[in-house]
Amino acid sequence: MRRLLSSKLFILLMVTLLIVAVIIFSSIPGNPIHGITTPFSYVLDPVQKGIKSIGDNISGFFVSVSDGMSIRNENEALKAEIAELEYEVAQGEEATRRWEELKDAFQIKDSFENYTIIGTAILTREADEWFSVIRIDSGTNDGISVSSEESYAVVDARMNLVGRILSADEESAKVLPLLHEGFSVSAKVNTVNGAVVRVTGETSLKQDGLCKITRIPALIDLKVGDELVTSGQGGLFPAGIPIGVVVSVDYSSDLNRSATLRPYVNIMEIKDVFVMMPIKEDVETTTTENT
Amino acid sequence: MTRKERIRKILVFSVYILILSSVQVTFPDFFTFHGQVADLMLVFVVMTGYFYGPIDGAVVGLIVGFIRDYFAGPSLGGNSNIPGATLGIGMLVFMYIGIMSAIFFTKTFHRRLLLGFVQIFIFTIIYKVGGHIMSFLVQILSGRGVEYLSFSHIILDSILPQIAVNLVAAILVILLIRYIGPYKKGVNKLLIEEMDRSGDAWQIV
Numbered sequence: 001m002r003r004l005l006s007s008k009l010f011i012l013l014m015v016t017l018l019i020v021a022v023i024i025f026s027s028i029p030g031n032p033i034h035g036i037t038t039p040f041s042y043v044l045d046p047v048q049k050g051i052k053s054i055g056d057n058i059s060g061f062f063v064s065v066s067d068g069m070s071i072r073n074e075n076e077a078l079k080a081e082i083a084e085l086e087y088e089v090a091q092g093e094e095a096t097r098r099w100e101e102l103k104d105a106f107q108i109k110d111s112f113e114n115y116t117i118i119g120t121a122i123l124t125r126e127a128d129e130w131f132s133v134i135r136i137d138s139g140t141n142d143g144i145s146v147s148s149e150e151s152y153a154v155v156d157a158r159m160n161l162v163g164r165i166l167s168a169d170e171e172s173a174k175v176l177p178l179l180h181e182g183f184s185v186s187a188k189v190n191t192v193n194g195a196v197v198r199v200t201g202e203t204s205l206k207q208d209g210l211c212k213i214t215r216i217p218a219l220i221d222l223k224v225g226d227e228l229v230t231s232g233q234g235g236l237f238p239a240g241i242p243i244g245v246v247v248s249v250d251y252s253s254d255l256n257r258s259a260t261l262r263p264y265v266n267i268m269e270i271k272d273v274f275v276m277m278p279i280k281e282d283v284e285t286t287t288t289e290n291t
Numbered sequence: 292m293t294r295k296e297r298i299r300k301i302l303v304f305s306v307y308i309l310i311l312s313s314v315q316v317t318f319p320d321f322f323t324f325h326g327q328v329a330d331l332m333l334v335f336v337v338m339t340g341y342f343y344g345p346i347d348g349a350v351v352g353l354i355v356g357f358i359r360d361y362f363a364g365p366s367l368g369g370n371s372n373i374p375g376a377t378l379g380i381g382m383l384v385f386m387y388i389g390i391m392s393a394i395f396f397t398k399t400f401h402r403r404l405l406l407g408f409v410q411i412f413i414f415t416i417i418y419k420v421g422g423h424i425m426s427f428l429v430q431i432l433s434g435r436g437v438e439y440l441s442f443s444h445i446i447l448d449s450i451l452p453q454i455a456v457n458l459v460a461a462i463l464v465i466l467l468i469r470y471i472g473p474y475k476k477g478v479n480k481l482l483i484e485e486m487d488r489s490g491d492a493w494q495i496v
Contacts, residue, residue, distance in 0.1 A: 023379035037361055048313040055318055124316035124362045128330055130422050131363040203426060203442045207326050
């Protein structure tokens with residue numbers, strides 16, 4: 001018995017079975033496995049942030065040396081542009097004030113008024129084509145909690161769709177990017193009564209930076225150049241978030257009409273993203289109001 | 292193994308695992324060729340198993356796989372609306388890569404330095420081919436259809452570029468393991484006893 005327990009093959013078999021159990025258990029919605037990774041984040045995150053900081057400083061030094069002259073010239077041009085923009089900002093502030101007045105008057109609902117927007121930095125990007133989930137620097141401590149029924153949309157600074165929250169621990173969260181083959185969102189053409197379609201990630205298109213468009217209605221023809229935004233169906237993504245532009249269509253088969261979309265966002269270039277969390281109504285306040 | 296040697300081994304492996312893993316996922320653009328990121332974690336696990344044996348390879352592979360799952364684990368499971376993040380696939384894959392790289396061809400290659408590159412070549416192909424097969428099966432099982440990358444795309448845009456960047460990355464890893472490695476003079480004394488030849492295990496063809 002002792003020989004069996006100390007046998008390398010037996011130990012390997014036991015470890016393999018344990019890992020398979022972890023894989024199966026972590027695939028179940030609502031499992032607590034991801035909370036177990038929290039202690040490791042206290043070691044891994046500081047190291048990874050330190051390396052990121054060193055790398056950014058080194059690349060920043062070389063960029064500053066090589067771009068010194070062009071930066072000086074650009075600075076002069078920007079100063080002139082700033083003066084012009086300050087004038088436009090003043091004009092814009094006046095227009096915003098008028099818009100607020102009109103909004104109150106006509107009770108125009110701002111699409112994203114019901115969302116709390118949390119800005120956060122991207123910590124890590126893809127390791128390879130299969131390990132391609134990205135991590136951000138906000139977690140459950142910042143209010144990001146994911147369950148089997150709830151997740152959050154992630155956008156960039158221009159409100160273009162980046163992906164959705166996949167899982168979270170205390171200090172960080174994983175984001176499923178829209179190029180990932182597991183990603184799917186209901187979209188519509190950005191016109192009045194635009195057709196509703198489905199945008200998904202696709203393995204064969206991922207390396208080209210494209211997504212697949214499916215469920216195109218039979219009587220509707222998408223055109224190259226059509227802009228797609230989120231439709232709001234399903235309740236996860238608010239309506240109106242820009243996704244991308246149609247770059248090709250394939251109507252060779254009536255049963256399998258599809259198209260490809262180039263997303264607005266380039267995940268390798270953005271450094272910061274924003275998590276959109278719906279504002280939950282206070283239950284006690286609602287109960288008090290009802291009585 | 293003395294206590295000092297054991298501490299050195301643990302410290303050096305820990306530092307390399309943390310740094311190489313963090314660099315790979317933090318600066319993927321820096322080590323990219325034709326869309327493929329240099330897989331520093333894979334190269335490190337293969338080289339560890341090749342030069343230092345199956346136990347070191349398995350343990351390092353397990354830890355590197357866990358970190359890979361933590362940083363960028365694949366999305367499987369969940370439900371149709373909310374896909375789940377899976378833990379454990381990287382651990383399983385890299386543990387077996389560490390063991391296999393310590394068993395296959397090591398006796399034929401005698402753990403020679405230059406033949407370590409051949410080992411990287413072989414295991415990069417195994418990893419990429421296995422990954423594409425698994426990815427295709429998952430796609431079919433999840434009902435997303437049978438359309439996948441073409442054979443030429445897989446060879447020319449996935450496997451060959453990955454082999455190229457991994458071989459370049461292997462130069463760095465071998466230098467680190469050899470000259471600033473977990474063992475003195477880059478030799479695991481426990482393995483010497485198993486080898487045919489005595490003396491220095493670092494032979495250049």
